[in-house]
Amino acid sequence: MFTTERLMSVPPRESGTSPFSGTCAAVLITVLSVCSDVGIAEPSPGRGATRTAIERVFWGDLHLHSNLSPDAYIFENRMLGPSEAYQFAAGESVLSSTGTLAKLDRPLDFLAVTDHAEYLGVFASVAPVASSSTPAKHIQQLVLGSEVGSRWAKYMEADQFQNARDEFVVNSSSDPAADAVLPDSAVLALWQASAKLADQYNKPGEFTTLIGYEWTSMIDGNNFHRVVLFGDDAETAGSLAPFSAMNSRDVEDLWAFLSTYETSTGGRAMAIPHNSNLSNGRMFPALGSQVMSEAYARQSARWEPLFEVTQVKGDAETHPLLSPDDPFADFETWDAGNILATEEKTPEMLVTEYARSLLGVGIATHKALGVNPYQFGLIGSTDSHTALSTADARNYFGKFADSEPSVDRTSLLMAGRWSNAILSSSGYVAVWAEDNTREALFDALRRREVYASTGPRITLRLFAGWKFTGEELDDHDFAAQGYSAGVPMGGQLNGSCEHVGRVSILVKASRDPMGANLDRIQIVKGWMDQGEHRERVYDVALSDDRKVRKDGQVLELVDTVDTKNATYANTIGATELGTLWIDQDFDPDQQAFYYARVLEIPTPRWTTYDAAAFEIPPPSNVPRTVQQRVYSSPVWYVPLAAGTDSDCEG
Secondary structure (H helix, E strand, O other): OOOOOOEEOOOOOOOOOOOOOOOOOOOEEEEEOOOOOEEOOOOOOOOOOEEEEEOOEEEEEEEEOOOOOHHHHHOOOOOOOHHHHHHHHOOOOEEOOOOOEEOOOOOOOEEEEOOEOOOOOHHHHHOOOOOOOOOOHHHHHHHHOOHHHHHHHHHHHHOOHHHHHHHHHHHHHOOOOHHHOOOHHHHHHHHHHHHHHHHHHOEOOOEEEEEEEEEOOEEOOEEOOEEEEEOOOHHHHOOOOOOOOOOOOOHHHHHHHHHHHHHHHOOOEEEEEEOHHHOOOOOOOOOOOOOOOHHHHHHHHHHOOEEEEEEOOEEOOOOOOOOOOOOOOOOOOOOOOOOOOOOOOOHHHHHHOOHHHHHHHHHHHHHHHOOOOOOOEEEEOOOEOOOOOOOOHHHOOOOOHHHOOOOOHHHOEEOOOEEHHHOOOOOEEEEEOOOOOHHHHHHHHHHOOEEEEOOOOOEEEEEEEOOOOOHHHHOOOHHHHHHHHEEEOOOEEEOOOOOOOOOEEEEEEEOOOOOOOEEEEEEEEEEEEOOEEEEEEEEEEEOOOOOOOOOOOOOOOOOOOEOOOOEOOOOOOEOEEEEEEEOOOOOOOOOEEEEEEEEEOOEEOHHHHHHHHHOOOOOOOOOOEEOOEEEEOOEEEEOHHHOOOOOOOO
């Protein structure tokens, strides 16, 4: 059953101002939290009790590939390296691989270029035509002096890119032969050159570059990929060669490397899993599997605080078979089997592929082992291999060069396997941080004060606590009150010795100033009941004076999309929505998670924009309209009996 609490619509503000404060500048207010029953699950040590009221959200992409990635190079991105990626994300015009002049209508605040660690930069080293990412002569000589470098150079001369692609895939999913491995000196030199480029474009306070790469593990054709992200400069991040799937395809070995890195350098690192929807349920083991021990769960919780929930290869919030009562569950869903198409998808695989059900698996594991391995914050990123970070449906440049804008791209196959038309124009990550710097952004990522967008830059805030009244929504110090009396998205509410009431959530959202109005805010709650996952979606704030009916249904807005001309009217929906929601079904003895999902009004899908621009029929295998959205990171309620540190007896 659906319900609603204290529905309100916030009046619009002038474009360009923060909907939650009187200024766009970062405003810091120090607040000492005095509520012993409000806690933060702390993935990183050393954070004190002092909380900072953060008034600024930063937008970026933590998963982008350039021509240093072998597959990007194979699929026609020959010239656009990290330099072009940083320039484009910072707002400069860049000539794309297909010769189109590309420019973001708004720059991003930060970017991580995360090229595949496996054979990183080899093509750029042996290519007959130089690019901005061609390494220095001494690095080229190191690569060409190896067996694999010499062999790939011959592939380049003979235009036999498929051979190199096959080696890349095989050696990422099986033990590589000796002649398929670069010397350690070459691997380290290529990595250091990539990291130094990130330092070159890093401008603290203006545009931040985060250093990272992708660990591209595949086992039996299943996706185990992780982005490895560092919070450090090039000197620190470049002190160790990247740990690739050619070193090991076991994620526990990757975590051991991250531990070694932090211990030996004093730096900081994390791993971010993505595309579990292409793992056929294998990326995240469930309770009872061979590997799920307390030690495994603790390492997972330590090294993987985030989950990339939306990107070009589909949306992984939930699946219609997992959430049959959720009318918005079937969004950019990929049911394409595993990543190498070696096995079909079956329904029982879905539970450990999608965020909502996986959060429930985490709760069940916590109850059994005392630790939650899947206490994830939710982010979006693009996973584009064009070096162009574009998540706007009207300015979408695809996955590979063959899915950049063209009259026939929707009829082509991406990488020769999947229809370009089913690609999603996702996504971005929003970070609530004190400053636009590596340190502040990494801090926010670790504490999970982040949210995922499928493209629009919707501003979203969420705080959970016990004693909110709703009056906080209209106060100029809304954030300060949220931190003082509760926890932000990504945080944890701990049970206390005495019952303190019901979980209450303050949630507030403002439309993308250059995008569509908002349809609604929803709160998604999940819990476990006798080993079974349970969930409920509450419509808590609705636009256009709509109310939740007694049968739990909501009157849908009239669709304003003109699919022929790819236009829509912002005559429906709201510019801002906000509410206080109280969980009337709260059980103090039951662990639960809560997150917000904010939906826009219907707008044209990117394929519909293409059809109008090129005057061609829209593809028949995808919807013509979408409701773009953002997902907050969850907050978790953990009862005292579930393992909090409070001592009720003394």
